[in-house]
Amino acid sequence: MQRRTTLETLPVGKDAARAALDQARKALGTIILGKDSQIALALACLLARGHLLIEDLPGLGKTMLAQALARVLGLSFRRIQFTSDLLPADIVGVSVFRQEKGEFEFQPGPIFTQLILADEVNRATPKAQSALLEAMEEYQVSVDGNTRLLPEPFFVVATQNPADQIGTFPLPESQLDRFLMRLELGYPNEDDERELITGADRRSMLQDIDAVASPEALQALQKSAAGIHMSEPLVDYIQALVRQTRESPDIDIGLSPRGALALVAAAKAHAFVEHHSGVYPDDIQAVFSAIAGHRLKPAANTIYRSAAELCQHVLDFVAIP
Amino acid sequence: MAKPRGTDGSLLTSLPWTLAAIVFSLAPHVQFLPLWITAACVFCGAWRYVIERRRRPLPSTWLRVLLALTCFLGVLATYSTISGVGPGSALLAIMAALKLLETRKRRDQFVLLFIAIFLVMSSLLREQHLWSLPYLLVAVLLIMTAWLRVSAVGEEPARRSFATGGRLLLYTAPLAIAMWIFFPRLASPFWAVPMDTGTATSGISDSMSPGDISSLSMSNAVAFRVKFTDVIPEPRDRYWRGLVLTLFNGRTWNSNDPFEGPQVHEQVSGNGDPIAYQITLEPTRQHWVFALDMPWSWSLPKTFMGPQQQLARGRPIDQRVAYEATSYLDYRTDVALTRYARSWYERVPEQSNKRTQALAKQMRASAASESAYIEAVLMKFHEEEYFYTLQPPPLGSNPVDRFLFDSKRGFCEHYASAFAVMMRAGGIPARVVLGYQGGELNPMGGHMIVRQSDAHAWNEVWLDGIGWYRVDPTAAVAPERIESGISESLLDGVASAWGMSASFAFMHQLTLTWDAMNAKWNEWVLGYGPENQERFMAWLGMSDPDWRKMIWTLVAVVIGIILLISLLLSLRYRPPARDxxxxxxxxxxxxxxxxxxxxxxxxxxxxxxxxxxxxxxxxxxxxxxxxxxxxxxxxxxxxxxxxxxxxxxxxxx
Known part of the structure; x- marks a missing residue:
């Protein structure tokens, strides 16, 4: 399935790509009201070539955010609703015997798309989850002994509902680690909610949004984001933060070196989204909770009630060099 | 009244360290403190820890005031004073224990650690041993660690506090050594530590009754150490002269109070080469100064030879002292004995020891000369059934009679006392000399150890034309005591009583090694007084150091070391680039x-x-x-x- 892409109208070149990114951010802001920092984080996540896990209660716009992201970035988009009877083949596709041709033909599953929304990812069995997770890690799927590459770029946006406990299969730590960021959207404030109620239907607005970037432009943006300057003191800062997560008695398992790398990549992408001349301490602090929240294992006796509080506690303890 | 709230458990990271620091600083005091104070400290420490652990409230103000008052009165009742090392450390210990009960916040523990530091320092006022240095290092390290635990920001792991404490200690070590070397040491200090007068030191006292010295022979404690410059005298010549007893009341021999006699050279003349040596005398709390018989010169200030040729210092020996001395093994006393003095040295209470006096008169009558009489008495000890034993039977009244005629078993003081009475009753002036005989050469340190168990009593008799002449009746009974020292003469049967070292060669070797280390430590560290300092300064090229010069040197050296350490640290440590x-x-x-x-x-x-x-x-x-x-x-x-x-x-x- 190919979405219409108006390549000739899309901007080319660095500055144009930047402008497109700002436009995309603005467009997303009209759909998801009052969530500018989460939009920036989601964009940063995609620019850092990371997969995104959105964790929140139903009805807070998780799916809307994922769809809007695909739409404004001009990415092909598929959605899989994860259920407990979902099979791996439902994700990656099956080989079907064609009588007329006398041979097997591969029917690609919904995963062969550029942005896939895995809705309620924790509802499926671990077997189905692992099919998705292999794709996230390897950017390829194996069916009937054949390895098939996934399209470029490839993003997974997964959502899960933290309140549901019955009939769910929570993702283990090793699989959570494959998501670069975990976001929480939260309730909108009163004014935004009012506008949401009185304003136009978001679903139809989504249809009216034009893509402002192409997959090629997105790849150029990813490259630029990775090239953002990270100064020496902030490398120290990141090391100090990581050390603090490992030494704090409130945390059983701190950030791994992969976690540290994720922090660097995300901070750079965030600085890029925010038009900073280099990575600022604010960029690191902005992405820290999204990066570290699902990677830390809090100690049993910690007084901090949520991952966000725990991350804030770490930030409050480390001086910025 | 508001209900008292429990503690929040926030001290759990630092309190165990603080408690450990207090326990460690209290340890050297425990053997001197009354039991109830130690018990109070242990109880309060455990109580406070349980309070923190279980989140209980601290005891109320009234209870604390009551406890403080009780403990203060307890110290007053135990010591009947609050000044001095004993009551002082008792009060410090009590303060630490009670302060624990009102330690609410982290910083309250600083007070506790201050008390711990004072406790550690006050332990040095009592005694300083070789193990004091490692003890001090560990104690200070522990207190430093506790300090860092208290002031730690965030959740610093304990081993990092420990490492930081050790590093800080290391930085200060050169400063401590410099201050030790250069701090002016004065011959007469500005201050004096009040000593506990109640503490008894084992050693020779200034009187002698039967049983006094035999009780000492159980003590392995070092009396003094001797280092000979070149010649080491034979064991039989190792008589270490102490005090001279002249007064006899029928049971106990007493000394005259020492007073300054004529110059030594007017009293004594020697033949041959004098023997030179250095003595490190352990504190005795008495005036007597020990030296090889007969001392000729000595370096200890304010020390004189009394009229009975005994050495004494004006101030009691309340600290370890080292002095150099020379002695003549072959000597004569050149004092004339006046009629009055002669009658003094022949005095025996008439109503006491009558059998002995009668025997003496009879033996003197049958002897041709004074020396023949002395010989006869010694032969009596040698040939009749007299035994040299560590555990003589109790003698009761008229002990000389009971010893000579009934028990016939005695230690050196019995023989010396009996011999002197025999001499006096026979008309020969006689007196008892108390001191040490023998000494063990330590092959490790090359020095000689004289122990309390070497304590000995012998006699001096006056012979016309010769002067005071040494006679040792113990040598007549047990020659091996004089020839090879006390440990071997008493080896049979009483080796275990005398000390574990005699029968176990290995243990003995260990003891000797330890003693050699102690001797070196005493000589170089504890004995670093004004003379050594002056010598060291001269070696450094500073002539005629006075305390002003020393202070300036000290300040200069300390500043130099601080600068050096700062430089080294600044070279090693790179602060984050402050662009x-x-x-x-x-x-x-x-x-x-x-x-x-x-x-x-x-x-x-x-x-x-x-x-x-x-x-x-x-x-x-x-x-x-x-x-x-x-x-x-x-x-x-x-x-x-x-x-x-x-x-x-x-x-x-």
Missing amino acids: RAAILYERFVNKAGIELLTGETPAVFAQRAAAESPIPADVIDEITSTYLDARYGPVDPVAMRRLESAVAAMRRQ
Whole structure:
């Protein structure tokens, strides 16, 4: 399935790509009201070539955010609703015997798309989850002994509902680690909610949004984001933060070196989204909770009630060099 | 009244260390403190820990005041004074125990650690041993660690506090050594430590009754150590002269109070080469100064030879002293015995020991001369059934009679006492000399150890034309005591009583090694007094050091060492690069007058500064954005210049 892409109208070149990114951010802001920092984080996540896990209660716009992201970035988009009877083949596709041709033909599953929304990812069995997770890690799927590459770029946006406990299969730590960021959207404030109620239907607005970037432009943006300057003191800062997560008695398992790398990549992408001349301490602090929240294992006796509080506690303890 | 709330358990990370520091600093005092104080400290420590652990409330003010009053009165009742080392350390221990009960916050523990430091220091007022140094190091390290635990920011692991404490201690070590070397040591200190007069030191007392010395022979304690310059005298010549007893009341021999007699050279003359040696005398709390018989010269100040050729110092020996001395083994006493003095030395109470007196008169009558009589008495000891034993039977009244005729078993003081009475009753002036005989050569340190168990009593008799002449009746009974020392003469049967070292060669070797280390330690560290310091300064090239010069040297050396350590540290330690942008930003933060919180980004600080500081919002924005670019962005001279000018403009306002 190919979405219409108006390549000739899309901007080319660095500055144009930047402008497109700002436009995309603005467009997303009209759909998801009052969530500018989460939009920036989601964009940063995609620019850092990371997969995104959105964790929140139903009805807070998780799916809307994922769809809007695909739409404004001009990415092909598929959605899989994860259920407990979902099979791996439902994700990656099956080989079907064609009588007329006398041979097997591969029917690609919904995963062969550029942005896939895995809705309620924790509802499926671990077997189905692992099919998705292999794709996230390897950017390829194996069916009937054949390895098939996934399209470029490839993003997974997964959502899960933290309140549901019955009939769910929570993702283990090793699989959570494959998501670069975990976001929480939260309730909108009163004014935004009012506008949401009185304003136009978001679903139809989504249809009216034009893509402002192409997959090629997105790849150029990813490259630029990775090239953002990270100064020496902030490398120290990141090391100090990581050390603090490992030494704090409130945390059983701190950030791994992969976690540290994720922090660097995300901070750079965030600085890029925010038009900073280099990575600022604010960029690191902005992405820290999204990066570290699902990677830390809090100690049993910690007084901090949520991952966000725990991350804030770490930030409050480390001086910025 | 509000219900007292429990503790919050926040001291759990530091309290165990503080408790450990207190326990460790209390340890050397325990053997001197009354039991109830130790028990109180242990109880309060355990109580406080349980309070913290279980989140219980602290005891009420009334209970604490009551406890404090009780303990103070308890110390007063135990010691009947509050000055001195004993009551002082008791009060410190009590203070530590009670302060624990009102330790609420982290910083309250600082007081506890101060008390711990005082306890450690006051332990040095009692005694200083070889093991004092390792003890001190560990104690100070523990207190430092506890200190760092108390002031640790965040959740610093304990081993890092420990390492930091050790490093700090290491930095201060050169300073401590320099101060030890250069701090002016005065012959007469400005202050004096009040000693516990109640503490008994084992050693020779200034009187002698039957049983006094045999009780000493159980003590393995070192009396003094001797280092001979070249010649080491034979065991039979190792008579270490102490005090002379002249008064006999029928049971006990007493000495005259020492008073300064004529110059030694008027009393004594020697033949041959004098023997030179150095003695390190352990404190005795008495005036007597021990030296090889017969002393000729000595380096200890304010020490004189009394009229009975005994050495004494005006001030009691209350600290370990070292002195050099020379002695003649072959000597004569050149004092004339007046009629009055003669009658003094022949005095025996008439109503006491009548059988002995009668025997003496009879033996003297049958002897041709004075020396024949002396010979006859010694032969009596030698040939009749007299035994040299460590455990003589009790003698009751008229002990000389009972010993000579009934028990016939005695230690050196029995023989010396009996011999002197026999001589006096037979008309020969006689007296008893108390001191030590023998000494063990330590092959490790090359010095001789004289122990309390070497304590000995012998006699001197006056012979016309010769003067005072040494006679040792013990040699007539047990020659091996004089020839090879006490340990071997008593080896049979009483080896285990005398001490574990005699029968176990290995243990003995260990004891000797330990003693050699102690001797070196005493000689070089504890004995580093004014003379050694002066010698050391002369070796360093400082002539005629007085305390003013020493203080200046000390100050110079200490400053030098501090500079050196700082230099080394600054070379090793690189602070995070404080680039120009950071310095400029710090000026802005100082000017804003609000504290930059830990983990607060410049953007967040800018918001607070705009709300709370007098600096205009646009200046804050300009400085913040240019600072972020200059510090965290790629190298950008423009941003740096803008930051500089913005900060300069802000400072001009």
